[in-house]
Amino acid sequence: MQRPAPVLFTDLVLEVFRLNGALLAAGDALTRDLGLTSARWQVLGAVALSGRPLTVAGVARAMGLSRQAVRRVVADLAEAGLVGLEANPDHRRAALVVLSPAGQRAYAQASARQERWAARVGRECRAEALADALALLRLLSAALDRDAADRGEIVTSPEENGDDRNES
Amino acid sequence: MQRPAPVLFTDLVLEVFRLNGALLAAGDALTRDLGLTSARWQVLGAVALSGRPLTVAGVARAMGLSRQAVRRVVADLAEAGLVGLEANPDHRRAALVVLSPAGQRAYAQASARQERWAARVGRECRAEALADALALLRLLSAALDRDAADRGEIVTSPEENGDDRNES
DNA sequence: ACCAGATTGACAACATGCTGTCTTTATGAC
């Protein structure tokens, strides 16, 4: 019954694609009436959990997304009044993103719902199995990054390399 | 070191998002010079592995994507000459998607590369760990679908599509 | 034969990711 590793690997890849779509849909449904979406919620989370004010580029680095993708989401959040943009003493153009009171409320509500949702959906998984799967996915992520770096020039180097998001 | 299940679950979700992005980028890089992208390659694969001609809607069901998303990719593939659209005796409007010779060549090349890539990237994973992780992700997918169905009522067709789980 | 409902394809609008390019700004070498 055990299929060969390459086939399992391919199946895993396809399952990641499917799960990604399903998770985005679930996140959207969970936060729709708060004026959020999965993407906005994630940006809100990055800002809320950062511990210090971040620039757009900083949020992008924290999330592993491109500067530009985050830029648009932040602009949308600012327009919706969920985040504010404060002057940055270190850089005149690079404003600092901070949660507005409405943003804090929305994020707190989303977090509370997410906690119940996680408990509900993850109920049937043993914590050990979750941890194992997480470790494997991280292993794959690391292997992918290494492989991309091997053939595609310099890519993501852990930190000191500021905005690395591929310059190929 | 074992963290509580809800936290692990959340971390797993975020890792799925990251891995999804990295996998798409890897697939794009792997097939760029063949005139393919991850999305086109996947559609080509669904057609190639189906065993019988499929309509656009059939491909969408097989892949778990919306009819419309597949529709545009198929249109692009047809314009690039990688697939052909044949008359469907059972439905005048719903053409059957088939690989053109060029499409077969491109898919064969992509498959060969993907096999080497999977062997390279998946080398450090034990087959058993892969299988366990795959099983867990499928469990989560199923739980998600159930949860969505519970609150959103109707979702996608229950089963019917017996051959959905890619027989790759 | 006929009509109601489901399926399908087409088109449009939108969300979210990416890259490319330009300008502004900060920093560091000289």
Next chain:
DNA sequence: GTCATAAAGACAGCATGTTGTCAATCTGGT
């Protein structure tokens, strides 16, 4: 002080997913 370089934001364009809507087509019950 000056200038090259890097980092950041803005804007444009594209790829790919979604949903909504409508018309054409098939199917099944009467």
